[in-house]
Amino acid sequence: MKFPSIKTLAEGFVSTIKQYPFELLFALIGTIAGTIEVELRHLNRVHEGWLMRGVMTANLGLLLSLSATLFVQSREMSKQNKAIIKVIAALFAASLIFIINPTAREADYIRFFLLCLSFHLLVAFAAFTGKGQVNGFWQFNKTLFLRFLTSVLYGVVLFLGIAAAIGATNFLFNFNFEWDTYAILWVWIVGMFTTTFFLAGVPVDTTTLNKDLSYPKALKIFTQYVLIPLSTIYVLILLAYEIKIVAHWSLPKGLVSNLILSYAVFGVLSLLLVYPISEHDGNKWIKIYARSFYFLLIPLLGLLFVAVGARVFMYGITELRYFLIALACWLLFISVYFLIFRKQNIKIIPISLCVLTMLSIYGPQSAFSVSMYSQRRILIEFFEKHNAFKDGKLIPVDSKKISRKDGSRAVNELNYFIYSYDLEPLQPYLKKNLTMVSDSLGKLKSRNRYNDRLADRRELRGIKFDWAKQQLGLSTFELWYNENEEPSIINDYGFQANSDIKDIKGYDFSFSPAMRSDTVTDKFVTDKQEGLTVTQISTGTNTYLLKINGEGLKFNTTDITDRLITDQKKIAQYKKAPSEYDYEIAYNLPANMLCTTQQSKSYLVKIQIENIRVAGLKDNKAKPTVPISNYDTKIVYYIKRR
Numbered sequence: 001m002k003f004p005s006i007k008t009l010a011e012g013f014v015s016t017i018k019q020y021p022f023e024l025l026f027a028l029i030g031t032i033a034g035t036i037e038v039e040l041r042h043l044n045r046v047h048e049g050w051l052m053r054g055v056m057t058a059n060l061g062l063l064l065s066l067s068a069t070l071f072v073q074s075r076e077m078s079k080q081n082k083a084i085i086k087v088i089a090a091l092f093a094a095s096l097i098f099i100i101n102p103t104a105r106e107a108d109y110i111r112f113f114l115l116c117l118s119f120h121l122l123v124a125f126a127a128f129t130g131k132g133q134v135n136g137f138w139q140f141n142k143t144l145f146l147r148f149l150t151s152v153l154y155g156v157v158l159f160l161g162i163a164a165a166i167g168a169t170n171f172l173f174n175f176n177f178e179w180d181t182y183a184i185l186w187v188w189i190v191g192m193f194t195t196t197f198f199l200a201g202v203p204v205d206t207t208t209l210n211k212d213l214s215y216p217k218a219l220k221i222f223t224q225y226v227l228i229p230l231s232t233i234y235v236l237i238l239l240a241y242e243i244k245i246v247a248h249w250s251l252p253k254g255l256v257s258n259l260i261l262s263y264a265v266f267g268v269l270s271l272l273l274v275y276p277i278s279e280h281d282g283n284k285w286i287k288i289y290a291r292s293f294y295f296l297l298i299p300l301l302g303l304l305f306v307a308v309g310a311r312v313f314m315y316g317i318t319e320l321r322y323f324l325i326a327l328a329c330w331l332l333f334i335s336v337y338f339l340i341f342r343k344q345n346i347k348i349i350p351i352s353l354c355v356l357t358m359l360s361i362y363g364p365q366s367a368f369s370v371s372m373y374s375q376r377r378i379l380i381e382f383f384e385k386h387n388a389f390k391d392g393k394l395i396p397v398d399s400k401k402i403s404r405k406d407g408s409r410a411v412n413e414l415n416y417f418i419y420s421y422d423l424e425p426l427q428p429y430l431k432k433n434l435t436m437v438s439d440s441l442g443k444l445k446s447r448n449r450y451n452d453r454l455a456d457r458r459e460l461r462g463i464k465f466d467w468a469k470q471q472l473g474l475s476t477f478e479l480w481y482n483e484n485e486e487p488s489i490i491n492d493y494g495f496q497a498n499s500d501i502k503d504i505k506g507y508d509f510s511f512s513p514a515m516r517s518d519t520v521t522d523k524f525v526t527d528k529q530e531g532l533t534v535t536q537i538s539t540g541t542n543t544y545l546l547k548i549n550g551e552g553l554k555f556n557t558t559d560i561t562d563r564l565i566t567d568q569k570k571i572a573q574y575k576k577a578p579s580e581y582d583y584e585i586a587y588n589l590p591a592n593m594l595c596t597t598q599q600s601k602s603y604l605v606k607i608q609i610e611n612i613r614v615a616g617l618k619d620n621k622a623k624p625t626v627p628i629s630n631y632d633t634k635i636v637y638y639i640k641r642r
Contacts, residue, residue, distance in 0.1 A: 016200045022065040022090045023199060030058025031191030038183045049103030056100055056112050061093035062195070063119035066202070067126040074127040074206050107368050107420065110319065114361045121354035125347055127206040136210030137347050138276055140203055147201035155194040159186055215276050223273045228289065231266035235296050238263060242303050257324055260304045264331050267293045268349065275346055294335040301335070304328045317374035319420075322367040323360070330356050372421045379417060380429065382410045388473070394429045396473030407477035411469065418465045430471070441467060493565060496611040498574070498588035507606065507638040511536075534639065546607075548639060551600040555607055557633060560596060561614045564589070599642065606638040 017024055033054035040051075068089035072082040096115075102108040123144075128137040163182055169175045203209060238259055271290050278286040308324045317325075330353060338344055360367045383389040386406075388397040399407060417425075423434045441463050469475050504510045511534045537545040546553045564571055564587075571593075576586040594609040613632045 012200055013196065016196055019204065020066065020069060020199045020202075022086060023062050023069070024196065026058045026061035026065060026090075026093070027191055027195040030055050030062070031188055033058065034187040034191060035184050038180050038187060049101060052102060053097050053100055056102075057094065057097040060096055060112070060115055060119060061090060063116065063123060064089050064093040066199075067119060067122040070123065070127040070202075070206070071129065073204060074129070105422070107319070111361050111368070114357050118354050118357040118361070121350040121357065124350045125354075128347060133207075133210045134345055134347060135212070135276060136206060136208075138272075139209040139212045139214075140206055143201070143203055143209075147198055150201070151194040151198040154197060155189050158193060159189050162189075213276070219273055220277065223270050227266055227270040227273070231263055231270060231293070234259060234263035234266060235293075235300070238300050238303070239296070242299060245303065257304050257307050260300045261324075261327060263300065264297060264327075267297065268334070272346060272349070290338065294338050297331060297335050301328050301332050312374075316378045317371045319367045319371050322371055326356060326360055326367070368421075372425055375413065375417050375420070376425060379410070379413055379426075382406075382413070383472075389429075392429065393431060394426075394472060396471065399473055399476045402477075404477065407474060411474050411477045414468055414472070414474065415465050418468060419461050422461070423464050423468065426468075432471070437467065438464065492585065493561070493614040494586040494611070495561070495564060495594060495609070495614070496586070496588055497591040497594050497609070504638055507604075507640040508532075509639060511637040511639060512610075513635065532639065534637070536635075536637075544635075546605065546637060548600070548603050548605070551602055553598045553600055553603075553605055555596065555598060557609065557612060557635075560594060560609060561612065564593065565614065602642055604640045604642055608636045608638065610634040610636055 033051050037051040037055070065086065068086045072085050100108050100112055100115075102112070124141050125137065127140065162185055166177050166181060166185070170177055238256070241256065271286075271293065274283075274286050277283050278290070304324070305328055308321055308328070312321055312325075333352065334349065337348065359365055363369065380389060380394070383394050383397065386397050386402055388395050397410075402410075423438055427434045442460060444460075444463060469477075509532070513536050532549055533547075535547045537547065542557045544555060544557070546555070571587055571589065574587045574589050576588060591608060594612075595606055597604065597606050599605065611632070611634050
């Protein structure tokens with residue numbers, strides 16, 4: 001085997017840059033953005049969002065630019081027109097950074113995936129938009145697939161080799177290369193090396209591929225003895241299940257849709273892999289299998305429509321159900337096409353799937369718009385049913401007139417809606433300016449941190465959900481409902497000492513764990529002062545063991561919080577004035593109300609809580625609220641030798 005020289009490799013690299021300048025520019029931009037994101041992981045949501053958007057846009061730009069390059073290479077046009085098309089594609093791809101914003105809209109992660117899928121499909125047929133050249137289309141995609149696998153293999157081997165070298169230098173020379181070094185290495189190998197290597201192997205002259213009649217024998221063996229038997233097993237199981245459904249006249253299980261789609265994927269992939277040899281002598285079984293596959297797929301698609309339709313009727317359309325329906329319609333179209341038309345063109349598979357994917361991303365017919373309208377309609381119907389929809393606006397429901405089951409179902413629907421679509425889509429039905437509400441809620445600090453960071457994206461959605469529950473009169477209902485449980489309401493309490501608790505007068509020294517005492521990471525917190533070794537150990541929910549030079553004191557924070565919550569009259573005067581954005585009942589208490597004392601053989605200890613949050617459980621029979629969990633607990637220990 002003759003290995004290429006350094007000169008040959010350099011010339012090939014320069015040639016690839018000249019052939020794919022926009023593609024490699026997008027790859028470089030995405031790699032730099034990924035590197036910065038690795039280096040600066042603890043950013044605010046705005047900066048984090050821009051880096052993620054940069055990586056996403058670079059990925060999409062590379063794919064769209066490659067599609068444009070393949071398209072102009074396959075057409076006879078002037079260099080000027082080719083350059084204009086490639087520039088337009090690159091500019092359009094770059095503009096996507098202002099459209100895709102996963103930090104603000106979590107659904108944009110799905111949109112990004114769909115755009116990637118549609119652009120990959122575009123790459124598959126961009127050079128074959130004219131008539132004919134079906135064999136060239138197959139050979140081109142076979143080459144791309146094999147080149148991709150080779151690029152991944154080379155990239156992984158290169159990463160493992162360099163990573164091992166870095167690890168060796170750490171061990172032998174006491175260097176301190178941390179995890180981010182390996183992450184950045186992986187980003188550059190994937191972003192630049194594998195991309196450049198892959199682009200160098202993309203066929204430039206696609207017109208000659210139509211004359212290439214080569215076919216890997218191993219591919220036929222793999223398809224004939226692996227893929228086709230697997231799809232046959234699937235179809236036999238599914239047909240037997242369909243007979244059972246008809247015999248018992250019952251609704252199919254939701255999982256059946258996954259099995260049907262798996263059968264469809266195996267079958268379509270099998271037929272695509274053996275397409276070039278379907279007309280060869282001795283391969284008539286391929287045509288027989290193809291017709292039987294599409295024929296048997298039709299009744300299974302009927303079963304899929306029934307399974308999805310039953311859940312749409314009960315719970316409305318979600319993105320997942322939308323995609324299942326869209327895929328079922330596409331598979332039905334493909335099945336009818338290959339059963340009716342004798343002259344079959346496999347290019348219709350990626351072309352039609354690309355168009356369908358594009359239609360599902362943006363617009364009123366997209367998965368997100370249709371599912372949002374459907375889920376919002378379910379919410380509105382609930383309020384209409386309980387006379388809480390007036391003059392086109394939602395008003396708070398009377399929770400006393402709503403069953404716990406219906407209330408819990410509404411709360412679950414509201415939770416799903418806000419986590420999926422945010423607050424703003426409810427604007428037409430609420431009087432308050434939800435943009436201003438979202439901005440105000442977005443300025444709240446995290447509930448689970450002591451630093452100044454804002455609540456992260458997922459926690460912010462929870463805060464918005466709590467706000468919406470309060471505004472719509474649903475605060476008394478739980479998110480999860482169990483008919484066998486006693487009715488209950490979840491209340492959160494926040495207690496904080498309103499005076500300075502750092503004065504150690506009367507004690508030898510104080511000990512305050514540096515980290516939150518409710519986390520696994522600081523289960524053991526130790527300090528050494530004044531000849532004493534003090535260790536705090538978390539032994540269970542709300543329970544702590546304090547060891548001072550081996551002597552132990554055990555206490556439970558609920559001893560304090562129980563006493564406070566059950567005596568509402570005593571703490572009422574210390575209640576903070578609530579705002580409409582509060583999601584807990586907060587109190588500023590005298591320090592002596594948040595402390596207790598214990599003693600061991602040699603030491604007297606005052607256990608002073610600086611601040612603590614409590615998740616309380618209160619039933620509907622007006623019994624005292626009982627704490628079920630304490631969190632964000634900060635404790636100061638004052639220790640005195642006896």
